[in-house]
Amino acid sequence: MTPTALADRPQSSNVGPDARKWLDANLPDALREDVLQQTPRTLADMRAWEAQLHKAGLVGSTWPEAYGGRGLGLRAHLDISREIGRTPMPESVNSIGKELAGPIIMAVGREEQKLEYLPAILEMRNIWCQGFSEPGAGSDLAGLRTRVEKTADGWVVNGQKIWTSGASKADRILLLARTGTVEDRHKGLVLFAVRTDTPGVDIREIRSIDGERHFCEVFFNNAVVPEEDMLGSPDEGWAAATRVLSIERATNRMHRAWRFENQLQHLVSACAANPATRELVERDYAAQLADVSVNIDLLKGHVETLVGSLIEGEEIGPRGSLPKLFWSEAHQSFAALALEIVSRFPPDMSDPLRAVKLRMEEIYLKARAETIYAGTTEIQLGIIAKRILKLNRKA
Amino acid sequence: MASDLDFSPADFADTASAVVAACSDAADLPARMALLAEAGLTGILAPESAGGLALPLDYAVPVMQAAGAGFLAAPLMETMLLARAFGDTDTDIATALATGATTATIAWSGALGSTGGIVGRAPSVQDCQHVLVFRTDGTATLVALGDGAQALPEESLDLERPEGRVEVGTLTGPQLDANAVTRLHRSAQILRAAQILGATEDAMNRAADYARDRVQFGRALADFQAIQHHLARQCLAVETIRNSIARSLSPHCETPVAAARATFVGACDLGAKAAESAIQVHGGMGFTWDVPVHRHLRMTKALAAQGGAAALKRDVLDRLLSGQNKEEEQVHV
Numbered sequence A: 001m002t003p004t005a006l007a008d009r010p011q012s013s014n015v016g017p018d019a020r021k022w023l024d025a026n027l028p029d030a031l032r033e034d035v036l037q038q039t040p041r042t043l044a045d046m047r048a049w050e051a052q053l054h055k056a057g058l059v060g061s062t063w064p065e066a067y068g069g070r071g072l073g074l075r076a077h078l079d080i081s082r083e084i085g086r087t088p089m090p091e092s093v094n095s096i097g098k099e100l101a102g103p104i105i106m107a108v109g110r111e112e113q114k115l116e117y118l119p120a121i122l123e124m125r126n127i128w129c130q131g132f133s134e135p136g137a138g139s140d141l142a143g144l145r146t147r148v149e150k151t152a153d154g155w156v157v158n159g160q161k162i163w164t165s166g167a168s169k170a171d172r173i174l175l176l177a178r179t180g181t182v183e184d185r186h187k188g189l190v191l192f193a194v195r196t197d198t199p200g201v202d203i204r205e206i207r208s209i210d211g212e213r214h215f216c217e218v219f220f221n222n223a224v225v226p227e228e229d230m231l232g233s234p235d236e237g238w239a240a241a242t243r244v245l246s247i248e249r250a251t252n253r254m255h256r257a258w259r260f261e262n263q264l265q266h267l268v269s270a271c272a273a274n275p276a277t278r279e280l281v282e283r284d285y286a287a288q289l290a291d292v293s294v295n296i297d298l299l300k301g302h303v304e305t306l307v308g309s310l311i312e313g314e315e316i317g318p319r320g321s322l323p324k325l326f327w328s329e330a331h332q333s334f335a336a337l338a339l340e341i342v343s344r345f346p347p348d349m350s351d352p353l354r355a356v357k358l359r360m361e362e363i364y365l366k367a368r369a370e371t372i373y374a375g376t377t378e379i380q381l382g383i384i385a386k387r388i389l390k391l392n393r394k395a
Numbered sequence B: 001m002a003s004d005l006d007f008s009p010a011d012f013a014d015t016a017s018a019v020v021a022a023c024s025d026a027a028d029l030p031a032r033m034a035l036l037a038e039a040g041l042t043g044i045l046a047p048e049s050a051g052g053l054a055l056p057l058d059y060a061v062p063v064m065q066a067a068g069a070g071f072l073a074a075p076l077m078e079t080m081l082l083a084r085a086f087g088d089t090d091t092d093i094a095t096a097l098a099t100g101a102t103t104a105t106i107a108w109s110g111a112l113g114s115t116g117g118i119v120g121r122a123p124s125v126q127d128c129q130h131v132l133v134f135r136t137d138g139t140a141t142l143v144a145l146g147d148g149a150q151a152l153p154e155e156s157l158d159l160e161r162p163e164g165r166v167e168v169g170t171l172t173g174p175q176l177d178a179n180a181v182t183r184l185h186r187s188a189q190i191l192r193a194a195q196i197l198g199a200t201e202d203a204m205n206r207a208a209d210y211a212r213d214r215v216q217f218g219r220a221l222a223d224f225q226a227i228q229h230h231l232a233r234q235c236l237a238v239e240t241i242r243n244s245i246a247r248s249l250s251p252h253c254e255t256p257v258a259a260a261r262a263t264f265v266g267a268c269d270l271g272a273k274a275a276e277s278a279i280q281v282h283g284g285m286g287f288t289w290d291v292p293v294h295r296h297l298r299m300t301k302a303l304a305a306q307g308g309a310a311a312l313k314r315d316v317l318d319r320l321l322s323g324q325n326k327e328e329e330q331v332h333v
């Protein structure tokens, strides 16, 4: 998907209001993040919900119709994303499929691969995970060691991935591996769509600070992957994928400014509904809450301006680091403030206040990861220094 | 409308920088206003009937950016906004402002009833002939300095446009109605952010150049990651302000009133932090009078006070408390 291709597509002026109406009518109470939940939601609930979102046209809006999308432009995607963000619903369990694997397959996949993989992602028949990071290769991804070797039966994979989010629930893993040795660095990297039930693929869950078992280690022990599951050729797969990634970094989870706003509004509205908590926020937290709200507007400035640039066909390149860095830090400081405010709720708090308290505690813990995944804060700062400011060059 | 014009806001950037540079050699405020007027900058927003260019606010953004970067010692934003505001009601004063024939500023702090009193935070007031005074009923009056009103000398943080207080005896002069005053305040939020953007970008560029040249431990400072991260955060601040201004003025913005307010409040915080960080990157040199980064910092702090950034935070919270996050906004900046 090139930016120009996106710019040419029709924009539909009603998608935002239509999305709003549909979400208001259809979000099940059991999936609401702003009310107390008695039972945890299951993977089956999420598959069903996300498949419904797709049927309603709220997912895959920019993908071509031949692959299950709506063929709309990026502005329509922004309009839908705003409404998704404003809705207190869970994050997708297949965001890797929808926002990483899908666009990469569209860029480098063969036509049969596109027809097989892409609709299956949107219809939630295939959940994907991302097998890039390794124990020895995190920020320095080019240091990865997982090897693939071509044999008569297919490609044989050996090595280990780690921090693979959602691997134990996934159907496919987007595997980045190398044909040569680690000294080749960025050369000889190749992408595969590996079935997670392939013999020789062993997935173990890791418990994270929020108590969940969502990210995993994935071991490959002579796992054989058929030739047709390679994405792109061994020499061009990675280069094409990184081009896609720079656009994706700027556009993925486009809803997050509006979800962030929904979280802030949930906190403030719940406090406002009760005299004691209202007084608490007005007296002790007015300026800090205003700062959070201002940050959300500033974040929208990044997102909406980058969308405008993409529609104009401009290169985004390292500018994708700006919203990632800004959002992750602003969201973390909001989470810390929210945690402090809910810690002062009275012991006889009402259910609505208890729902906010639980939501904010969860957000606080989960937010610790936001400055780590998708390139740590330090790595984003390095990208800005070297690639935007070009500090390594003489003035 | 902007889309019908065969030039873009960016086309003003070079002209504005050149005129601002020329202003630094001009003898006094009237001479600077004459240079700005000659280039069409004072009347950029004013109607054609008042000798202006009648351009939308977007076109004033690169001009104020150049003013911020180039230490412009003139109440240009105030002049632009007054020439526009009086354009429909008092063509004589609007023309005099747009053509640089008279000088005016705005007392941003305080509001007077019918009896007169003291207002403050009027940039460059010592050198101006008129000052706009806000009224407690939401309107405003352009008072001539000298007869009914006089500027009081004062210490000022901003060195380029020293702020002063004004003692007003009789409140007579051309009037602005409450709608015009509201519009003036909203436009000022965007233009102050633009001025801070220019200043912050210049502070960052000065720090980056210094870091590339200065050698310690046998390496340029720019080789040290701690310094790179300082500069990267300055860059994030600059781009955040830039993008937020663009969003606030975009026809696609859902909430332009809230966006303009957030742009201004955010620019004050981000701009000041970035300038502080630029001083840090300069080491002891950064604490000297001659390295002008402190001038940007002073100006940013003065603009924050003139625009009431701290008090605006209360408005932001009130909007959250009322739950009206996506209110229908009728605006016209």
Ligand SMILES: Cc1cc2nc3c(=O)[nH]c(=O)nc-3n(C[C@H](O)[C@H](O)[C@H](O)COP(=O)(O)OP(=O)(O)OC[C@H]3O[C@@H](n4cnc5c(N)ncnc54)[C@H](O)[C@@H]3O)c2cc1C
Binding pocket: A129, A130, A131, A132, A133, A135, A137, A138, A139, A140, A162, A163, A164, A165, A166, A215, A369, A372, A373, A374, A375, A376, A377, A378, A379, B225
């Ligand atoms: C919740 C979560 C989900 C994830 N999901 C996935 C997934 O689905 N698939 C996947 O492939 N990966 C995933 N990751 C992995 C993530 O991409 C890596 O954790 C990240 O890239 C950092 O790598 P690392 O953990 O090895 O840390 P390291 O690279 O070892 O970094 C440790 C610390 O050192 C700093 N550091 C490293 N290099 C430098 C440098 N040059 N200069 C200055 N500081 C430096 C880092 O910023 C960090 O603070 C996930 C991580 C988290 C936390």
